[in-house]
Amino acid sequence: MKPINSVVCIKPVPDQRFWDKVSLDKKTKTLRRTGIPIALGPLDKNALEEALRIREASGGKVTAISMGPPGTEEILEWAIVLGADEAVLLTDRAFAGADTWATAYALAWGIKKLGGADVVFFGNESLDGSTGQVGPQVAEFLDMPHVTHVNKLDLVGEDALRARFHIEHGFIDVEVKRPVVIAVEKTINEPRCPTLWGTIWLRERKIIRWSADDVGADKAKIGLPGSPTQVSDVITIELKRKSEILSGEPSDVARLLVQKLQADSVLPKG
Amino acid sequence: MKEHKGILVFAEQRAGKLSSVGLELLGIGRKIADKQQEELAAVLIGHKVGPLADELGEYGADKVYLADNPLLDVYRSDAYTILMQEVIQQYKPNILIMGATCIGADLAPRVAAKVNTGLSAHCVGFDIDDQGRFVGQVPGFGGAVMASVICPNHYPQMATARPGFFEKLERQKGRKAEVVKVDVKFKEEDLKIKVVGTFVEELKSRPLEDADIVVAGGYGVGGKENWKLVEELAGVLGAGVGATRPPCDEGWADLERQMIGQSGKTVRPTLYIGVGISGAMHHLVGIKNSKVVVAINKDPNAPIFQAADYGIVGDLCQIIPRLIEAMRVSS
Ligand SMILES: Cc1cc2nc3c(=O)[nH]c(=O)nc-3n(C[C@H](O)[C@H](O)[C@H](O)COP(=O)(O)OP(=O)(O)OC[C@H]3O[C@@H](n4cnc5c(N)ncnc54)[C@H](O)[C@@H]3O)c2cc1C
Numbered sequence: 001m002k003p004i005n006s007v008v009c010i011k012p013v014p015d016q017r018f019w020d021k022v023s024l025d026k027k028t029k030t031l032r033r034t035g036i037p038i039a040l041g042p043l044d045k046n047a048l049e050e051a052l053r054i055r056e057a058s059g060g061k062v063t064a065i066s067m068g069p070p071g072t073e074e075i076l077e078w079a080i081v082l083g084a085d086e087a088v089l090l091t092d093r094a095f096a097g098a099d100t101w102a103t104a105y106a107l108a109w110g111i112k113k114l115g116g117a118d119v120v121f122f123g124n125e126s127l128d129g130s131t132g133q134v135g136p137q138v139a140e141f142l143d144m145p146h147v148t149h150v151n152k153l154d155l156v157g158e159d160a161l162r163a164r165f166h167i168e169h170g171f172i173d174v175e176v177k178r179p180v181v182i183a184v185e186k187t188i189n190e191p192r193c194p195t196l197w198g199t200i201w202l203r204e205r206k207i208i209r210w211s212a213d214d215v216g217a218d219k220a221k222i223g224l225p226g227s228p229t230q231v232s233d234v235i236t237i238e239l240k241r242k243s244e245i246l247s248g249e250p251s252d253v254a255r256l257l258v259q260k261l262q263a264d265s266v267l268p269k270g
Numbered sequence: 271m272k273e274h275k276g277i278l279v280f281a282e283q284r285a286g287k288l289s290s291v292g293l294e295l296l297g298i299g300r301k302i303a304d305k306q307q308e309e310l311a312a313v314l315i316g317h318k319v320g321p322l323a324d325e326l327g328e329y330g331a332d333k334v335y336l337a338d339n340p341l342l343d344v345y346r347s348d349a350y351t352i353l354m355q356e357v358i359q360q361y362k363p364n365i366l367i368m369g370a371t372c373i374g375a376d377l378a379p380r381v382a383a384k385v386n387t388g389l390s391a392h393c394v395g396f397d398i399d400d401q402g403r404f405v406g407q408v409p410g411f412g413g414a415v416m417a418s419v420i421c422p423n424h425y426p427q428m429a430t431a432r433p434g435f436f437e438k439l440e441r442q443k444g445r446k447a448e449v450v451k452v453d454v455k456f457k458e459e460d461l462k463i464k465v466v467g468t469f470v471e472e473l474k475s476r477p478l479e480d481a482d483i484v485v486a487g488g489y490g491v492g493g494k495e496n497w498k499l500v501e502e503l504a505g506v507l508g509a510g511v512g513a514t515r516p517p518c519d520e521g522w523a524d525l526e527r528q529m530i531g532q533s534g535k536t537v538r539p540t541l542y543i544g545v546g547i548s549g550a551m552h553h554l555v556g557i558k559n560s561k562v563v564v565a566i567n568k569d570p571n572a573p574i575f576q577a578a579d580y581g582i583v584g585d586l587c588q589i590i591p592r593l594i595e596a597m598r599v600s601s
């Protein structure tokens with residue numbers, strides 16, 4: 001079988017255990033994330049796992065790539081510990097403030113600089129933004145077909161993949177020739193745990209850092225200036241209701257609740 | 271004169287049936303179109319789907335762009351993208367909205383990149399601002415924050431909309447849409463994606479999104495045995511049974527049909543009763559549109575009490591049977 005080279009796109013996301021520390025700066029309308037550790041998003045782990053499994057089946061290389069501030073190196077180190085052969089960090093002030101279009105553009109140029117790939121893996125959506133848009137957009141910029149919501153993937157023949165595209169209450173099975181972009185769901189696999197070997201690999205493998213110029217990205221198409229969408233306002237959501245606590249013996253509160261609901265006309269009156 | 275005009279929505283269909291989200295989009299689109307005095311059109315792609323165009327007219331479309339061809343029988347991103355691009359380039363809509371279903375979320379970003387425009391994801395609200403720009407309300411961080419997103423210099427201004435969040439219009443029997451045929455210029459050999467199989471489950475019961483009353487259980491329900499209490503309460507009320515994520519992970523409830531929240535369903539019942547649910551933002555965003563919210567939890571500090579109209583602090587194993595009794599007596 002021909003070796004298959006995969007690129008896995010991983011996104012630095014704020015560690016969910018610290019989300020209550022994310023606060024809104026009312027003046028600048030931006031989110032304050034300082035002091036919040038970053039983590040490798042859960043679905044990106046599944047994406048990496050799937051790439052590693054393909055390598056085990058067919059040989060080839062797995063490269064992790066991420067666009068983010070210098071601190072993002074930490075999650076790329078994780079990718080290496082888990083088994084990636086190499087890792088690339090696209091980092092440059094010019095990349096900052098990118099929406100999904102501009103993120104996808106930067107990643108696509110990074111992947112081009114790597115010499116392309118047979119399969120480019122994504123998480124179906126990220127933990128924080130959860131747009132799920134970056135994968136299909138990278139596919140467009142690289143002129144590859146894409147399949148998202150994938151919960152089953154098999155190699156077929158010399159140069160194709162069979163993917164199960166999960167849709168509401170069902171699925172569509174497709175066959176697609178490589179190179180291809182695949183975005184995976186949580187149910188596709190069980191990500192492996194780090195091993196002692198991983199920490200040894202980490203010492204041997206370097207994380208490559210590329211700037212916008214290194215990948216030859218058009219400055220007008222990256223970062224905030226390259227983003228077609230803009231955030232015009234950010235608010236925190238208030239879900240507060242009247243919060244009337246009913247107390248007493250269980251049978252009394254039950255009766256009281258029924259009366260209240262009848263008075264509100266959401267239960268029929270007896 | 272403005273070059274980009276009109277509102278276009280993607281009318282998703284599967285196996286010859288319109289998905290509900292397409293009709294919801296016509297509801298949103300109609301409001302914007304009337305406000306802007308522009309036309310509302312729908313794109314309908316599939317095979318032997320012509321008759322669905324009438325339905326789209328009755329739900330508010332002025333025009334239907336129809337691509338009907340055996341190659342389009344089952345969704346695939348490459349074929350559908352080519353047709354969306356064609357419609358966009360020929361008719362130059364100002365706004366394009368698609369449902370954030372699995373198919374819509376797969377197609378919309380590809381189309382946006384193809385025609386070089388921005389895309390706001392999973393919107394839960396839309397507006398036109400005082401400068402005439404299309405504004406999408408995009409939830410982030412599990413629904414805890416809401417960003418207003420605009421796309422000021424690119425067309426069409428594109429967004430995906432959260433399914434189940436918007437209301438369809440009343441069906442107007444006999445209201446007609448003009449049908450414009452869109453030619454399919456490619457052949458099977460031109461497509462890189464081949465469909466080799468499909469499976470869609472026939473849904474027997476009414477979907478949770480349509481239930482007037484929802485009883486939802488959380489991890490606090492504790493097990494399969496107690497889950498029956500939740501179902502019993504729902505039975506007495508004629509309610510649909512919903513769940514938070516943990517009961518679905520545990521296998522007490524079904525993820526696809528019952529999970530409510532950010533990554534699940536949005537419900538809009540007149541009455542929602544949540545038992546053994548702590549009140550994570552992820553879950554609460556899915557019940558926001560309920561008229562009255564009741565929470566039962568043994569922890570008086572559970573955040574769900576803040577988001578409830580009425581709260582009962584107590585063990586659900588004691589409260590639910592009393593509640594069932596009280597409801598039986600009163601009805
Ligand atoms: C990206 C992402 C997306 C997510 N999307 C969703 C989503 O769409 N929907 C969703 O629901 N979750 C979602 N989650 C999970 C969410 O963050 C919470 O973990 C989940 O909603 C918590 O469920 P719970 O309230 O049932 O469980 P818990 O938080 O464990 O709360 C259980 C509650 O039960 C109470 N309790 C225990 N025993 C009893 C008893 N005997 N009687 C009465 N009360 C009792 C406890 O006091 C506690 O408050 C998502 C998470 C992530 C990371």
Ligand SMILES: Nc1ncnc2c1ncn2[C@@H]1O[C@H](COP(=O)(O)O)[C@@H](O)[C@H]1O
Nearest residue numbers: 009010011067123125126131132133134
């Ligand atoms: N800055 C980034 N660097 C690398 N990969 C990314 C980045 N942003 C998004 N991705 C990839 O795109 C997927 C979907 O992200 P999103 O569109 O934010 O939901 C993620 O799971 C990642 O695989």
